[in-house]
Amino acid sequence: MNTNGYALVLSISKSVLKPQSELWGFNYFCRCKSDEIVELNMHTLIEELKQVNKHLLQEIVERKQKEASLEKSVTLLRSILESTAHGMIAVSLEEDIVSFNQQFVQMWQIPNSLTISRHSFPCQAFFENQLKEPQLFRDSMWEMKCDCQSDRYDILELKDGRVFAQYSKPQKVNHEVIGRVWSIWDISELSQALEQSKQLGELRAQFLSMLSHQLRTPLNVVSFSNSLLKRHIYEWTEEKTKPLLDRIQIAVEQLSKMLDDIIFFAKAEAAKLHFEAKPLNVVRFCHEIVAQVHTYSSENRINFVSQDCSFTAFFDKKLLEPILKNLLDNAIKYSPSGAVVDFQLSWEQETVIFQVTDRGIGIPTADKARLFEPFYRGSNIANLPGTGLGLAIVKTLVDLHGGHIDMKSEVGVGTTFTIMLPSVK
Template identity: 45%
Template sequence: MVIVRDITETKLFLDLLQQQERQLKAILNNIPGSAWLKDNESRYIAVNEPLLKLFNKKLEEVVGKTDYDLFPPDLAQKCIDDDREVLATGKRKYFEEFSVNPDGSEIWFETIKTPIHNENNEIIGTTGIAYDITERKRIERDTFNALKKERELSELKSRFVTMTSHEFRTPLATILSSAELLEYYSHKWSEDKKLSHIHKIQSAVNHMTSLLNDVLLIGKAEAGKLEFNPQSLDIIQFCSSLVEELQISTTEHQIIFQAQYQNLIVYLDEKLLRHILTNLLSNAIKYSPQGGVVRFDLICQKDELVFVIQDEGIGIPKLDQEQLFNSFHRASNVGVISGTGLGLAIVKKSVDLHGGQITVDSEVNRGTTFTVTLPLNS
């Protein structure tokens, strides 16, 4: 007995399904981004070629799987949570997300997830499209950094103008005043009085020269042109001589220098070290009360030299300590005490060139301790 069945409708239905599948695949693969369809259990039911390339997977390794099978737990949970939100609210969701490629490089996506409805308007799954916006993010980051740098430069210029106008005014006034007095009254004055005003002019010129040298030095440091030239140096003799120089300049403060050894040969950059210690000791003197004691300890431990400079001065507020080594920054409690705000910036650059570290411990009205640690044979 032979049974003959007409399967024309079945064949037409299967052909239609295959045609729709091809159309869906063509649509997905022509979307300019990674695209997928998921059911209401967040299982992938269709994906396009860009997504397979991104996953570095074959089609059969993705379809039927969930994000838990493809991603680390934290990322998978986030993807599932986003799906559940779309399924629960029935609303489209836009967001940006960050990931890391297998090679460790950053990748950013702008993702859109949309609910899928059947003919009865019931939500049966989600569809998603993720666009690679890594280049856009890079441009945004570069633009932000450029604007930040421009603002910092503008602020730096403003601080520089404020500093120069303030710090140069006094010595310029001294020079002008003494020069005018010499011009009009020198014929009536004794030689000692003339010399006194000449010394005032010389002192003012030296002060301005020092200010300009600091500005030029920090400029070289910022441009990466500050050179590091370590040489053999008897550090104990160097520090002792420096303390003697500074002690001569002040009769109202006492500098107490202590070291473990009488002689110690090291390899350091003498010029940079002079900048470090002169600025720290000068600040300790300047911001301490009359009769104050400045303690300077030199400690040799393992392969490091440790310079500890402690004063009994006005201290540095906590908020200012965060910006202490920025060019032209001065603490909020310095009052009328003169200064450029460059000294500690120069110190930090000089310490960095040695491969060392500098820390500060300070309390307002109690004093400040700077600790500089330099590798012995840097």
């Protein structure tokens, strides 16, 4: 009996529709391509189908369990990637971006409208437009096939001043490289700290060089004057020895001032200065400061003007004194002999304003940005003595008071410093 696959399936289907009692004895004969007659027993066939179906169901259950486990692992991996402080991005060997975390998006400040893709020109342009050296980024990420076996570590400098460090290792499966995983983190603060440390080291070196020079000058005066006095002490009259003694006195005062500035600044840097506000008659205090400055600087006159004859505010006297003295000393030192220095005191509500104006050499524009840095001295001070700590001390103490300092200057005309301090109660 000839038949084909369709007839066979049709016969089996019709047989299955019969009552079960009629199926058990049902046999079907068909002829194969080899012309051999094959007998099919429906009972046996159905049992085999049941076993196959059972096996398939078991495989489906196992596959679903594996898929659930895999999904759980992927979720865990995604959670780990999102919880890290570093920006992470995975790139395949075919140069496709496989995955990245939200930290990566935030670090680069990627807009929502931009699709992150290696094959997207706007995406490439976005990254490269942010970098000072786009070629470094292209070499490390865009052209990964050029070097896919070794580790990479790069420093990326952005145009906005931020600095990123990035590190990657080849990603392998069964010892075969399939791509790279990049870890990127922000080292801007570390970079700035290193740069500041470098600058501070240079400033300290300059300071030591300058200090040795500044100390040598008064020490030479003391040494030379003392040598002359020892040689002629019994021969010269008092009129002839007095100028030498005066020179020694001035030199010692210069040395003392330098050492005081260094010690005071060291205490301020080490946060060993404590702010203790007490009631202070500010007008009387300013008169006392002016009188003290006049005792060692008689060539220049300080014109002190006050808004009122008496005014009491809450200040720390020991911290306010070096602020005013440094400003007045600088105003006199950088003014021509005989020039008048204006010192004005005023107040507005709970703010006390001190203003010192000289008619001296002025401050060049290039020096203004670094004026309050420790050990920094202006480019036009010539051989005038100083440590470069005076204004740094003033700025530190004004900050300690919670105040503000303002400066206006013109070369060859003069300089005005305005200090605004809150009167603490």
